[in-house]
Amino acid sequence: MFSIAIIIFREILEISLIVGVLLAATRGLAGRSKWVWGGLGAGVLGAAMIAYFAEAISQAAEGMGQEIFNACILFLAAILIGWTVVWMRRFGRNLTQHFKDVGSAVIKGERPMYTLGIVIALALLREGSEIVLFTYSALVSGEPVIKILLGASLGAIAGTGVGVALYYGMIAISTRTLFSVTTWLLIFLAAGMVSQAVGFLQNGGFVPVMATQVWDTSYILPESSLVGNMLHVLVGYSSRPTGIQLISYILTLVSISAFLKFYGNPALASARK
């Protein structure tokens, strides 16, 4: 039962950390909950579908289908997160700042948050499909249903709990600081996703490795540990990154920051003058 709980915990943790950061970042935006729930729903459905087509995906592209698929999902999520960061800076900050004066009516339902919904769905898709495959295979191997249910709920509750704790930990920070904290967290999240995506492409042999191992911190902070795993999900920590992963990580950080600087907030920039 505990082995089931641990696996479910690990997968749910990844989802809940990403969703936790996204929710904290978009806090105060009216009408977002339907996008959050829509994303969660779509993600669950998608996860089941991906699990069903797991073998077909795997056999695609000369056996490298999984790598390409994972890389595409991560790239897409990273692009959308990058876009959300810029979008939030452009509109979100103004919205929260003028929230009290103008009232929520102005923004209610006006700006559809597709990106938020899609990113949540994508996060669920990748890890969720593993949960489906795993529980299905446990069921088929004759594991008692009650054990699976108990283990899965235990793991899911614990995994969600960490994400919820992260969310409340972040919103305990004052609104002004929260905005820059979540902005940076999202940028690091996106950079981590890009370097993971590049990792998949490199594993599939589509991009050169450039340097097999830039550093090795697996003895200090292994990715298998809880902290290492959380940092891996949140900021893309890798105990043995390759050259191209490091380069793509830095490139993403630099380019999203540049986008933020130049397209981020004309309103705020002019207000400061």
Add this chain to the structure above:
Amino acid sequence: MKFKIFFLVLLLSLIFNPRAGAAVEEFIITIKDHQFSPQELAIPAGQKVKLIIENQDATAEEFESYDLNREKVVAGNSQIIIFVGPLKPGTYEYFGEFHQATAQGVIVAVQPEDNH
């Protein structure tokens, strides 16, 4: 801009696919009753090798290795390909995430004999 660069890199690397042409040695690891066999596989260090993971169980497994930075699902009664290396000589652990209690294995990268 960033995306353009990545797509360009992707495109270029598809054209100059480093995998194409070069003959790589193949090794087979089978999964049966949620166990890997051979549990210890020796491969040559310093060169790229192709691992074929053949799952003879009816249920899915996930080949995962922190040492090798790999994670890949193998559906029931099917197989996957994993390219590893060039590796430094040493021991690299891996496991089956869905049945971690029994599915454990290591890959040992051995320096090929020099001719001096």
